[in-house]
Amino acid sequence: MNNDINVEQIMSDIRENISKTGRDKEPLSFIDKEAALDAKPNDNSIDNAVDYISYNYEVKPYDILRGNKIAVFFKRVIRKLTSFLIMPIVAQQNTLNYYYYRVSEAVLSAKKDNEELIKRADLLEKRIAAIESKLGDKKD
Amino acid sequence: MKKLGFVVPWYGENIPGGAEMLLRGLTSHMAASGVELEILTTCVKQFTSDWNENYHKEGVTTEGGITIRRFKVRKRDSAAFDRVNAMLIKGRKPSREDQEVFVREMVNSTDLYDYMSEHKDEYSWFLYTPYMFGTTINGIRVAPEKSVLIPCFHDEAYAYMDVFTEEYKKIKGMVFNAVPEEELALRIYDLTNVKHKTIGVGLDTKISSDPQRFREKFNIHDPFILYAGRKDEGKNVHTLVKFFAEFKKRNSTNLKLVLIGGGQMDFPEEFIKSGDIIDLGFVDIQDKYDANSAALLLCQPSKNESFSLVIMESWLGGRPVMVHEDCEVTKHFVVDANGGFYFKTYYEFEGQVNYLMNNPDVASKMGANGCEYVKARFDWDIIVKNYMDFLNSCE
Numbered sequence: 223m224n225n226d227i228n229v230e231q232i233m234s235d236i237r238e239n240i241s242k243t244g245r246d247k248e249p250l251s252f253i254d255k256e257a258a259l260d261a262k263p264n265d266n267s268i269d270n271a272v273d274y275i276s277y278n279y280e281v282k283p284y285d286i287l288r289g290n291k292i293a294v295f296f297k298r299v300i301r302k303l304t305s306f307l308i309m310p311i312v313a314q315q316n317t318l319n320y321y322y323y324r325v326s327e328a329v330l331s332a333k334k335d336n337e338e339l340i341k342r343a344d345l346l347e348k349r350i351a352a353i354e355s356k357l358g359d360k361k362d
Numbered sequence: 363m364k365k366l367g368f369v370v371p372w373y374g375e376n377i378p379g380g381a382e383m384l385l386r387g388l389t390s391h392m393a394a395s396g397v398e399l400e401i402l403t404t405c406v407k408q409f410t411s412d413w414n415e416n417y418h419k420e421g422v423t424t425e426g427g428i429t430i431r432r433f434k435v436r437k438r439d440s441a442a443f444d445r446v447n448a449m450l451i452k453g454r455k456p457s458r459e460d461q462e463v464f465v466r467e468m469v470n471s472t473d474l475y476d477y478m479s480e481h482k483d484e485y486s487w488f489l490y491t492p493y494m495f496g497t498t499i500n501g502i503r504v505a506p507e508k509s510v511l512i513p514c515f516h517d518e519a520y521a522y523m524d525v526f527t528e529e530y531k532k533i534k535g536m537v538f539n540a541v542p543e544e545e546l547a548l549r550i551y552d553l554t555n556v557k558h559k560t561i562g563v564g565l566d567t568k569i570s571s572d573p574q575r576f577r578e579k580f581n582i583h584d585p586f587i588l589y590a591g592r593k594d595e596g597k598n599v600h601t602l603v604k605f606f607a608e609f610k611k612r613n614s615t616n617l618k619l620v621l622i623g624g625g626q627m628d629f630p631e632e633f634i635k636s637g638d639i640i641d642l643g644f645v646d647i648q649d650k651y652d653a654n655s656a657a658l659l660l661c662q663p664s665k666n667e668s669f670s671l672v673i674m675e676s677w678l679g680g681r682p683v684m685v686h687e688d689c690e691v692t693k694h695f696v697v698d699a700n701g702g703f704y705f706k707t708y709y710e711f712e713g714q715v716n717y718l719m720n721n722p723d724v725a726s727k728m729g730a731n732g733c734e735y736v737k738a739r740f741d742w743d744i745i746v747k748n749y750m751d752f753l754n755s756c757e
Contacts, residue, residue: 226727227700227724227727227728227731228700229696229697229700229701229702229703229728230697232703232717232724233703233704233710233714236703236710236713236714236717237710237713239713240709240710240712240713245709245712245713246707246709248612250608250708251608251611252604252608254707254708254709
């Protein structure tokens with residue numbers, strides 16, 4: 223057997239390379255559930271993501287037209303001519319985005335509740351341990 | 363040593379299933395090496411049949427040079443069994459009473475147990491497989507001192523039932539197909555007084571393959587990922603297809619995905635049209651061996667394998683494999699053999715495929731490692747010898 227090969231080491235190098243080149247930051251055309259599962263509940267990136275969605279869920283169909291006067295004129299004409307096609311899509315997308323935003327806010331809220339409950343459970347466990355310890359002392 | 367009696371719920375040449383294949387291979391190779399053995403079974407045809415129906419005639423037959431003794435099944439209360447089984451499928455542990463219902467109302471043969479009780483002195487050992495059937499637990503209850511179990515355990519609700527944990531700690535030996543299975547058993551069962559060993563599943567390692575023959579016969583000259591096996595959700599092949607489609611979108615490459623084996627699946631139409639995904643369906647066994655040696659790698663994305671012959675066959679073809687991280691068994695083999703990678707996310711999949719494409723020497727070394735690993739452990743001669751040594755050590 224070729225002992226000069228260590229598959230764990232090669233896989234670790236591959237993972238490091240993925241992270242270094244930022245390949246894992248490029249969005250996929252599907253939701254990779256396995257990767258999504260790796261997102262930890264206490265990961266700040268979830269808060270940041272919800273923050274980003276809250277500011278950017280509305281798609282803006284208009285932007286400042288740049289270029290010389292003739293270019294701007296033609297761009298404006300094209301925009302007017304295609305608005306009947308673009309605007310309903312934008313409206314639909316905005317509605318969808320709004321509901322995504324509502325869901326993500328709900329997830330964030332549930333996450334915060336969960337964190338609070340964990341803290342309270344920890345506190346209660348400590349109190350129970352202290353009471354048990356006192357009871358043990360009395361028995362002795 | 364007197365003869366061996368393999369006790370199984372059903373037996374037949376062509377019936378599907380991992381445990382069934384293991385039994386056929388093991389018994390035929392043991393018999394060929396001169397071990398005296400018999401199959402003790404019921405008249406039921408197979409797992410998917412009605413367990414109340416005596417498909418085969420009762421009595422003694424010889425099939426493939428092996429003596430088969432078939433016994434009529436006891437009529438069962440299917441409704442009672444189904445009620446408890448539904449609980450187990452949902453992952454719930456039934457009450458002790460319901461567990462007894464489960465083992466009593468599944469496939470059982472009183473005639474078989476009576477025969478075993480009357481004739482147990484004629485046999486050195488009774489070997490049972492798999493662990494959850496009535497013939498196994500009730501057979502063991504007849505003669506635990508002569509019982510060796512080949513359980514084929516999975517981490518599932520059935521394995522945790524008290525009826526099994528209590529009964530199986532009384533037997534003489536347990537043989538596993540892979541180290542993670544043995545580790546699982548040690549977590550669940552008290553094997554203090556049970557000899558146990560991981561031996562594995564045998565396969566024909568004396569095979570030859572010709573990659574060029576495959577390329578020419580199927581006109582596939584580009585590098586390809588091979589998937590060999592049934593195409594269904596349970597095998598997680600849809601993840602492989604999804605990952606491959608994404609890989610093609612993100613990487614400029616002539617890599618293809620070639621699938622061999624049965625089952626139906628919907629593939630992205632554009633990839634079928636472009637010839638990037640090629641489904642060959644069932645192929646001859648020699649074509650399968652040739653495909654293994656022609657592939658860049660074999661991908662086994664299943665999360666629920668108890669052995670995986672296909673990765674062994676890929677290694678015999680000299681090629682590396684990629685398996686899913688969530689499958690303890692295949693992951694163990696890959697790391698133990700230094701014969702490939704395991705992945706979980708798309709990004710890992712992409713990184714590993716690109717690595718194997720860009721490092722052909724390392725890929726070949728991984729395949730060679732795997733080949734050596736299989737030949738040293740899973741050749742039928744070695745498996746038969748290990749089984750016989752194990753049985754002798756149980757005496």
